[in-house]
Amino acid sequence: MAKAFDLLHNDLVFVTPYERAYMAKIGVRPHKGWYGSDHLEQHVLGAAHKIGVVLLPPLPDGADAPPAALLSQIQSAVLALRAKTRLVVVMSPWGYSMEQKLLNSAGTMPDVLLGSGIGIGLVGNIEAKGRTLWIRAFTQGKSMSRLDILDWPDHANDKFKWTEGQNIRMTLLGLTDQYQEDKHILSLMQAMGTD
Numbered sequence: 001m002a003k004a005f006d007l008l009h010n011d012l013v014f015v016t017p018y019e020r021a022y023m024a025k026i027g028v029r030p031h032k033g034w035y036g037s038d039h040l041e042q043h044v045l046g047a048a049h050k051i052g053v054v055l056l057p058p059l060p061d062g063a064d065a066p067p068a069a070l071l072s073q074i075q076s077a078v079l080a081l082r083a084k085t086r087l088v089v090v091m092s093p094w095g096y097s098m099e100q101k102l103l104n105s106a107g108t109m110p111d112v113l114l115g116s117g118i119g120i121g122l123v124g125n126i127e128a129k130g131r132t133l134w135i136r137a138f139t140q141g142k143s144m145s146r147l148d149i150l151d152w153p154d155h156a157n158d159k160f161k162w163t164e165g166q167n168i169r170m171t172l173l174g175l176t177d178q179y180q181e182d183k184h185i186l187s188l189m190q191a192m193g194t195d
Helices: 002-008 017-025 068-082 096-104 183-191
Strands: 041-045 051-055 087-092 112-115 122-127 132-136 143-149 168-174
Touching (some): 041 068, 051 068, 068 087, 087 096, 096 132, 122 143, 132 143
Parallel strands (some): 051 087
Antiparallel strands (some): 122 132
8 A cells, every 4th residue: 555655646644643653553654745643733735836734643541522722733834835835734633523623613614624533424514604615535446536626715815615516626536447456556556365
């Protein structure tokens, strides 16, 4: 999987501490562009059109809600990145219910929340009074979400809202046999004895 991710040439891969520990146990070291830790992280991607990315740390074991101090850190990070980027994306490993609690909290929300963890997948729900698009990964890696930003969000306009088909387009692509296999990825998977 590490080799496959490297072939995708992603600008950023979010690896949670749990995933990092598991990979270390089997001898896989973090690669360039792999981020994620026990602390909130901020990154700026791109040159002409900068994208701010906030990586959320895992929640404390047994937490029934995101801690208030962490919510405050998230809002501060979103505001700081918003001042120097066109779009702010938060990536979360928290699971559906905790991400929903984040979106229902008071304060500044990101433009996009990319969620993962326990819970259902979402093609794209428009939340936080229309200002945040919430996408959640589907299980087993058999689909891919595509997000097209048709117009950048206008953070100076209090009435700005995401509207499907006007300033944003969300698509879920089922990864079936209609998609051509990449020969490099296929050879890696075959060498590992996977299907």
